[in-house]
Amino acid sequence: MINNLQASTLHASTHYAKIAYNRFEVTEATFLDGYFLYEGDRIRIDAPTYPELQIAAEKAANWFPKRPKYISFYHLDSIHAANWTYEEIRSILLHFD
DSSP: OOTTOOHHHHHTOTTEEEEETTEEEESSOEEETTEEEOTTOEEEOOOOOHHHHHHHHHHHHTTOSSOOSOOOOTTOOHHHHTTSOHHHHHHHHGGGO
């Protein structure tokens, strides 16, 4: 697991080939952030998009009979938070009202 790995990092190198949405295959053995990767290894980027968060919030809200007191975003660090505006985050939270 490599924290905050961006797809753009993999796109910029000839050592990786995109094989599906947010999935890459190592085409030549290499190091990435201190990890040795073998040819044929596969990498998946786990970074939700705003529409994906909207869908997840809509589905999750159906599980709560009343508004939850707290809503937490797992691993919402500064890199991910910078991708969304205040209004976008607020609209995600409004699914739970």
